[in-house]
Amino acid sequence: MPPLLLSLIATCSPLTSSGLPFYAFCSPEKARHHANVTRDGWYDLLITETFWRDRHHFLVCHGYDLRPRYHPDWSPSWLGTNKEPAFCEDSISLQVTTCHIIDAICKKDGTAVSIKAVARDGDEVRIARYLSSSDILPHPMNHCVPIVDVLDDPFDDKMSLMVMPYLRSFDDPDFSAFGEVVDFVSQTLEGLCFLHSQGVAHRDCASANIMMDGRPLFPHGHHPVRLETSQDGVHILSPLSRIDHPVRYYFIDFGISSQFKRGESPLVLGRKGRDKETPELSSEVPYNAFKVDIFVLGNLYRKELIQKYHGLEFLEPLVRAMTTRDPAQRPTAEGAFSIFEGIRRQLNGLFLRWRLRPLDETTPERVVYDTLAVAREGIHHLNNLIG
Numbered sequence: 001m002p003p004l005l006l007s008l009i010a011t012c013s014p015l016t017s018s019g020l021p022f023y024a025f026c027s028p029e030k031a032r033h034h035a036n037v038t039r040d041g042w043y044d045l046l047i048t049e050t051f052w053r054d055r056h057h058f059l060v061c062h063g064y065d066l067r068p069r070y071h072p073d074w075s076p077s078w079l080g081t082n083k084e085p086a087f088c089e090d091s092i093s094l095q096v097t098t099c100h101i102i103d104a105i106c107k108k109d110g111t112a113v114s115i116k117a118v119a120r121d122g123d124e125v126r127i128a129r130y131l132s133s134s135d136i137l138p139h140p141m142n143h144c145v146p147i148v149d150v151l152d153d154p155f156d157d158k159m160s161l162m163v164m165p166y167l168r169s170f171d172d173p174d175f176s177a178f179g180e181v182v183d184f185v186s187q188t189l190e191g192l193c194f195l196h197s198q199g200v201a202h203r204d205c206a207s208a209n210i211m212m213d214g215r216p217l218f219p220h221g222h223h224p225v226r227l228e229t230s231q232d233g234v235h236i237l238s239p240l241s242r243i244d245h246p247v248r249y250y251f252i253d254f255g256i257s258s259q260f261k262r263g264e265s266p267l268v269l270g271r272k273g274r275d276k277e278t279p280e281l282s283s284e285v286p287y288n289a290f291k292v293d294i295f296v297l298g299n300l301y302r303k304e305l306i307q308k309y310h311g312l313e314f315l316e317p318l319v320r321a322m323t324t325r326d327p328a329q330r331p332t333a334e335g336a337f338s339i340f341e342g343i344r345r346q347l348n349g350l351f352l353r354w355r356l357r358p359l360d361e362t363t364p365e366r367v368v369y370d371t372l373a374v375a376r377e378g379i380h381h382l383n384n385l386i387g
Contacts, residue, residue: 020234024087031082038076043091045069048099051117055161058154064104064115064163067224069093089233092225103166103224106148112166112224113148118255120160125150127200127254128162136198143191145211145250167211168227170249171304177243179352181305181312182344187249189337192293195251196333199260201289202251205296206274207304209253216245243353258289266290275299279325291327294336298322310357314343 026034037043045053053070060066068074069090078088085091094102101116118124130136132147149163175181188210195202202209214222217239226233256272267286275296280287302319306312318339321331331339 020083020087024084024234025082026084028082030084031078034085035079038079038085043076043085045074046093046096046099048096049094051099052094052102055154058151059104059115059161060107062149062151063107064113065107066102066104070102087234089223092223092233095225104163112221114164114166116162116164117153118160118162120152120158122255123257123259124253124255125160125162127257127259130259131195131198131200131254139194141190141194143187143248143250144195144254145252164252165213166224167250167252168214169207170210170212171207172227173217173239174358175305175309175356176241177352177356178311178347178354180242181309181315181356182347182352183242183246184249185301185305185315185318185340186344188251188297189333189340191249191251192297192333193337196290196293199262199264200254201258201260201266201268202254202293202296203256203258203268203270203289204253204273204275205251205293205300207300208274209251210249210300211252212247212249214239214247216240216247217242260289280327288327290332291330294322294330294333295327298330298336308359310359311354314347318343 049070052066053072053074056066056070056072067090068077069092074090076085076088077083077090078085101114104113104115105111106113128145128147129150131142131144136142137146145164145167147162147164151161151163153159153161170184175184188205192202192205218237219240221231222237223229223231223233228236230237256270258266258268260266266289268289269283269286271281271283273281273292273296277299278292278295280292298319298321301315302323306315306319318336321339322336324330
């Protein structure tokens with residue numbers, strides 16, 4: 001069901017005494033059907049999920065709680081009730097595309113974390129640990145995901161379980177104001193400058209590997225898989241705006257990253273990476289790993305910002321410079337940040353609060369969202385006057 005329709009249903013539907021909407025319950029006949037298909041394995045753990053179920057006790061002993069679905073003695077909570085399984089949290093499985101990562105809760109402080117299975121002796125753990133070392137992690141320009149813990153896997157001596165803060169995609173929810181985009185570009189260029197200053201080339205800083213700490217937008221939390229809902233996976237949430245509740249962005253996944261000593265050549269080989277438009281990728285001809293980062297990030301700005309929203313043409317000089325086909329003609333990370341700073345200085349402060357319109361927005365949607373934006377700005381200015 002489309003999210004907008006779900007939202008409308010959730011908004012208009014009364015809650016029962018249990019706090020659940022009426023459509024979360026079913027008839028006795030439907031309940032028997034759900035029980036039958038459950039016993040037939042319809043809601044069984046996926047093979048990839050059993051990996052985490054088998055490590056449940058180990059993770060609990062090290063201070064991390066998994067969701068009830070991954071308890072070794074899990075029994076579906078809807079059995080013996082008239083609840084629809086879709087509205088029971090333990091029916092929600094991991095996404096197949098991210099099955100090597102699972103959400104968890106740190107028992108010590110109750111914060112949400114992500115746990116990723118990685119090669120124990122690989123560059124990913126080594127580089128991520130370096131960027132999280134005590135003398136580097138606090139640097140204000142460090143936008144690399146912090147590493148909370150690294151545990152040796154209890155069953156595979158070639159694997160580790162890397163614990164990080166729980167993050168969500170940088171573009172979910174969508175950007176809603178020009179200032180939000182400006183802040184995103186500023187933080188990511190700042191983070192790339194820092195990364196390169198440490199001799200690290202990410203080599204895959206595409207959209208899937210830039211995330212944000214979304215807690216300011218969802219102060220009461222959200223479900224780690226069914227992202228648009230409350231922590232129980234039932235109620236549709238309305239996120240706060242980034243323009244009034246700023247977030248911090250992070251680079252993640254250093255699986256193909258390279259780290260160079262001072263004075264060492266940054267030339268590498270390999271075609272790995274999510275952005276297949278990077279022109280110089282080759283398994284035979286060496287190329288500059290740092291200049292790949294410049295192209296990939298610039299291409300992200302073009303595809304995920306300029307080509308999705310109205311009015312972002314002011315970013316085009318930066319994107320053109322970053323995505324020129326000749327790597328030697330691309331700026332360094334610091335040079336790109338300098339170009340951006342020149343652009344930012346020309347932007348009006350009031351402009352930054354203007355609503356950002358998606359290119360695919362319909363006329364009725366525009367009328368509704370423009371009205372909401374005007375109301376939001378009115379409240380913002382009123383609060384400033386009162387405050």
